[in-house]
Amino acid sequence: MSDWGPVFVAVVLFILLTPGLLIQFPGKSRCIEFGNFQTSGLSILVHSIIYFALICIFFLAVRVHMYSRNFLVMADWAPVLVGVVLFVLLSPGLLFSFPGNSKQLEFGSMKTNGKAIAVHTLLFFAIYAVFILAIHLHIYTG
Template sequence: MLDWAPILIGLLLFILLSPGLLFQLPGNTHHIEFGSFATNVKAVLVHTLLFFCIYTILISALGIHIYTCAKCDMADWGPVIIAVVLFVLLSPGLLFQIPAGGRLIEFGNMQTSGASILVHAIIYFGLITIFLIVIGVHIYTG
């Protein structure tokens, strides 16, 4: 049986914590900005830390596992690491943005939009599903 909870929680957090959508900490001109649809490297790092903390707490507090197995008494860090890495790599505007203003793609423009967050969230969903369900990446600690 497949457990989609780590994927859906990661997807929701990816959307809600994308710098510039709801808020950006730190902002480009203020300590915190709301709905600016812009980003910067510091904001991506702060939002990545927030993503990591919230995702780890939710996964641990809810006792979510990818599947039942002989190793289930061990902590599986695979979902956390994959989700955090994808959050950084797919943050709209940091490495790339799809769509970008009047262009299909731009690289490192530090901008975002609702459409970009939606497209990047779809890419996030596809990749995290591949890594966690199809490939089954697990990192056990004990």
């Protein structure tokens, strides 16, 4: 039985916490900026920490699941760790932005746009779903 809860929560958090889409903390010129489609290494770090905290709350404390039986007893860290790593690697503008602002593919531009956020969200969803649902990656702790 597949558990779509972690996938859904991880993708929604990826969208909401992508630096520059709704909010960027810290911003380029102010402490907080809204909808500026900019990013920086520091804002990706801060947003990643917030992502980590929220995903831990949802997966480990609240135990968000989307199936009828709860068969996981131990804490499974795989959805958390995979989500945080993918959040950092796929944050538009950090490593790459597809599509870019001036080229089809830009590397390390620290800028993003609506199309890039949509494409990166689809990539995040696909890769996360493969690791969590297809491969059934689990990292249990006592």
